Amino acid sequence: MIKMFNSIEKKVGIIYFTLIISFIFSSEYKCDYCKKNIIGKYYFLEQKKYHEECYNQNIVPKCNFCKESLLGRYVVNEDGNYHNDCYKNNILPxxxxxxxxxxxxxxxxxxxxxxxxxxxxxxxxxxxxxxxxxxxxxxxxxxxxxxxxxxxxxDKDIVNTKLEIEDSRKRVLLLLEEIGFQSLSNEIPIILKNRNELSLLMPHSSMISGLTNLEHSYKENYLGQISDEKKEYEIFILDKLNPIDFDSILAHEYLHVWLYENNLNYNSQITEGFCNLARAYIYQKNLDKYSIIQLNKMNEDPDLDYGVGYRIANLCLDNYGWNEMIKLFENNKAHNCF
Structure with missing residues (x-):
């Protein structure tokens, strides 16, 4: 996320400080700091007169960084006063x-x-x-x-090899089993694709990171009746992903598989919102800074399905918990949440 941000200099003012130095060799004036007679030159500022030593040691403002006197133009901000160079080179981010x-x-x-x-x-x-x-x-x-x-x-940690993909699958299936998704197949092909290739598989969406493809095959008996139905899946995952992102997207796609296996057909907001709960669960189990950043992105995503749908599903999860929410979906009552 990139945001424009004004630096702390937005509250900085530039002060033009003028000293009027008079050379008077008289004792008719008293120093407004030490109250002693002034003999010789003095500093005159804001209708007050000072010995040169009194002024330099006690009156003139000091730079909060180098502690030297501030003469002429200097910078003032909420944290103190600074020479221009001290402020620019040492205080500014x-x-x-x-x-x-x-x-x-x-x-x-x-x-x-x-x-x-x-x-x-x-x-x-x-x-x-x-x-x-x-x-x-x-x-x-x-x-x-x-x-x-x-x-x-x-890049140094991206999931790229078959072994790394299978390690991810093991992690994901174990975590999904913990929250109630049992008997998900560990034999579904997982294929890496770049974003251009994924877009060809799903032309209406140019920013997808994963896709589950389902193909049905049927057998007919001698009466022409369907006697067996077989579902075959392929999971496509965006390439060049680090393990946490790869796991989270794979978890999302496995919930699509679960919905297909249970013949549950909901609209895209319910479907993608529900599947994104699995993605969030992966980040929540890690909960390092990277995962927190990704969760924040999900919570701020304006997309009606992946963003709004996820946040509605998350409220449902907060109210029901995983077991009850799974039952709602299995009984075709997910609309109670949305």
């Missing part, structure tokens, strides 16, 4: 990409990396973790064939 001071407006990602807006013109933010991609923040990154920006922090 620094860009996570180039380490230069961030003045005026700047961007920040979900990991609190702050950066100049023009850095987004490069590879931008990682499509998985949302970090701004740079050598300092992510050890670099690249643009995948389907246009996704992928940082090297995510």
């Amino acid at each position: 620094k860009c996570s990409v180039c380490i230069r001071p961030l003045e005026k407006e700047y961007n920040y990602d979900a990991w609190d990396n702050k950066y100049h807006g023009y850095h987004s013109n490069g590879k931008g933010n990682c499509s998985s973790c949302s970090r701004i991609i740079s050598e300092r923040t992510t050890n670099g990154g690249y643009i995948h064939i389907d246009g996704r920006a992928i940082c090297n922090l995510c």
